[in-house]
Amino acid sequence: MSLGTYRRAVAASVALGVIGGLAATPAYAATPTPSPSSSEVHWSPLGIAAAGECTFPSQDIPSAPWALQRVLLDQLWEGGKTTGAGVTVAVIDTGVDDQNPQLANKVDEGKSLLVDKSTGKPVDGNSKTDTVGHGTKVAGIIAARPYAKTGFVGLAPDARILAIRQNDSQGNGDVNSLIEAIQIAIDKKVGVINISQDVRATDPDGGFAKKPELEAVIKKAEDNDIVVVASSGNDGREGETFPAAFKTVLAVGASDRNNERASFSQYGDFVSVAAPGVEMLSTVPKGGQCVDNGTSFSAPYVAGVAALLKGKYKNWTAAQIRARIEQTAQRTERGPNKFIGWGVVDPVKAVKSTAKAEASPHPDATLKLASAPLVAQPLGLEETQADRDRRTGTYALGLGGLLVAALAGGAIVVRDFRRRQDG
The missing domain is CATH 4.10.860 (DNA Excision Repair, Uvrb; Chain A)
Known part of the structure; x- marks a missing residue:
């Protein structure tokens, strides 16, 4: 040559x-923001787009995701005694597909409320139909059972899921259907409700259509000792979103691998806690797992912890469970701040704490603050x-x-x- x-x-x-x-x-898909559902309300299903090149079904990913690497699951589940058994979590979302082996035989059908706004007709399918994949990912983070082909598992693997199909990637959900969905969950006597979407005020006085009705049904859930968990939003700026900003809702922002606020996470004084929301692995329709980003996937992380506490402390009120999650979060200061609330959720500490039940969190001058952020293993068998x-x-x-x-x-x-x- x-x-x-x-x-x-x-x-x-x-x-x-x-x-x-x-x-x-891999290239990650940007999260679309649907058009407002009315002149008064900005309706935003958070993180609806699947990340990267996710298809349904997808491949099984054998490694454990970073958000689980830092959790000692045997301690979290107390040797199999605290796994969410007997607790049902309502997932108000795009539907939940139970064809995925990690969700098979553990999803109860609630109702499909999805209506095509352009035609006014119900969209084909039932509450176990998920053409988007968003609701199936949310459900997996809460309650996916262990599966030999993957290191991914839900935080409350013995909890059940009540699927309520109420939104889609086109933003066809609205405040009325959200109110109806919450009422269905109350009627079904669930223990936890996860809402990974929001409505935002656009009128000068900060109100929006149907706010009193939405607030009333949220209060009804509280009166029934149902823990309501909602994502804070993905706009990356300061400002309240609803239902997250209601006082009795556990509002969850997203944190990254360094326990800091993810850049896209909506923030403000209404944020209760933060939880992992970056490169979150979870179940997708028909089988396998995919990665996605957003506060949509931080909320179910916290809902899974709430389900564990609900199963362990059957007589606790919703306020006591919220307070336990907030009080045991990894803090950067003695009290809350507008970026990560009371701190980044610590699932093991929340479950293992022997402190007495309290109705609200409080600053603690004797609290030992986290001196350094927890960082998942960057390489090796457990890398993503x-x-x-x-x-x-x-x-x-x-x-x-x-x-x-x-x-x-x-x-x-x-x-x-x-x-x-x-x-």
Whole structure:
């Protein structure tokens, strides 16, 4: 092979290596914001878009996601005694598909309230129909059972799910259907309600249509000792969202691997706690798992903890369960702040704490603050697929750079050698 041919071959190999390394890094889909459902209300189903190239069914991911790496599951479940058994969590969302093996035979059908606003007709399917995947991911974070093909599992694996299909990727849900969905959950006597969506005020006085009715049904849930958990929103700015901002709702923002507020997480004094919401692995329709981002997936993380506490302390009020989750969160200061509320939820501490039941959290001057954030293992068997893809891409780029440098250096050596011969 001539030197020129060799150089061209090496250059082509380097180019392919660099391009291949870049292609190995997955691209995450941006979360769309549906059009407002009326002139007075901004209705936003949070994180509806599936991340990356997720298809239904998807592959089983064998490694444990980072959000579970920091949780000692045997301690959390107290050797099998505290697993959410006997507790039903209502998932008001895009439906929950129980064809996924991790959700099979544990999803109860509530009702499909989904109506196509353009036609006024009910959308085909029932509450176990999930064409978007959002509700199935939410349900998995709460109650997916252990499965040999994956390291992912729900925080309350023996809890049941009540599926209520109320929204979709087109924003066809509204405040009326949300109110009806919450009432259905109350009538079914669930222990926890998860709402990974919100309505936001756009009128000058901060109100919105049907706010009194929504607040009334939230109060009714509280009166029935149902823990209502809602996501704070994904706009990444300060401002209240509802139902999260109602006083009796556990409003959850998103935290990242460093226990800091995720950049997209809505914040304000209404935020109760934060929970992992970045690169969250969970179940998808028909089987397998995918990764997604958003406060939509932080809320069910907390709802799973609430289900564990509901099962362990059957006589506790909703307020006492909220207070336990808030009081045991990993704090950065003695009291709450508008970014992560009382702190990042600590599932094991919430379940294992022996403190007496309280109706509200409180600042504690003697509380030992977390001196350093918990960081999941960056490499090894427990890394996520995204970690492996990024690492592979980095290695490929680094190797490509070295090869380019070597090629350039070799060319200079050959040039100088020829000059000496010619001289």
